Amino acid sequence: MSPATPTADDIEELLLSCRYGDLEDVQQFADRFGRDPLNDARDGRGNTVLHMAAGNGHTETLEFLLRHVSPALLSAQNDARSTALHWAALNAHLPVAQALVKSPEGPGVDLIDVKNDAGRTPLGEAENVGWEEGAKWFVEVMNLDENTKDEEMQVAEDADKIEVEIQDAEGQVAKMTIGQRAADATPPNPPSAT
The missing domain is CATH 1.25.40.20 (Ankyrin repeat-containing domain)
Known part of the structure; x- marks a missing residue:
């Protein structure tokens, strides 16, 4: 039943x-x-x-x-x-x-x-x-998947060089690298004397 x-x-x-x-x-x-x-x-x-x-x-x-x-x-x-x-x-x-x-x-x-x-x-x-x-x-x-840990470690190692683009109000785009070591950094252009 x-x-x-x-x-x-x-x-x-x-x-x-x-x-x-x-x-x-x-x-x-x-x-x-x-x-x-x-x-x-x-x-x-x-x-x-x-x-x-x-x-x-x-x-x-x-x-x-x-x-x-x-x-x-x-x-x-x-x-x-x-x-x-x-x-x-x-x-x-x-x-x-x-x-x-x-x-x-x-x-x-x-x-x-x-x-x-x-x-x-x-x-x-x-x-x-x-x-x-x-x-x-x-x-x-x-x-905590081992592959995920390895990927996170790689991202962390690459995080010392981050490319950033910034656009101002007039549409001008400036590119810069954040986290670059001082020895690797390209010095900025000096301001032009006017």
Whole structure:
């Protein structure tokens, strides 16, 4: 016998239960309706059960949900393309952020690289709200690709010579090199005596 199908009111109640950390109600919903409705539930802005629990810091509810939903739900983005991890970062919930990133079979630290519509990753959101503890943890655990490090080092080495063009109000263009060593610099033309 297949589980019953939840009504719109049942889904709304589930999302509210996740938002307020009503673990017992979430468990009853899961027992009654099964796993699929937990995965499919969304509010009017595309937020999932994980968004609701994570954004409000309900670690116990979140841990229950993580055992009962598809790992793919960890990557689910709402209408603003924010994941549950973005919401945990916005609201400075470190145990929640850690549970999301460390969830078995989930995307893991790759979640830290997901950008929302504002162009921010969860690390960027943590920095934006001044959540230093979370930003520090994200940096400690995130993947720092060796090729990216090498490219950054090369850019830094080449940064000692930057060509700049400046156009004045009359349309005259002046070119200059910033960061050139004094020995390499071409002396400027002396002003003409008039």
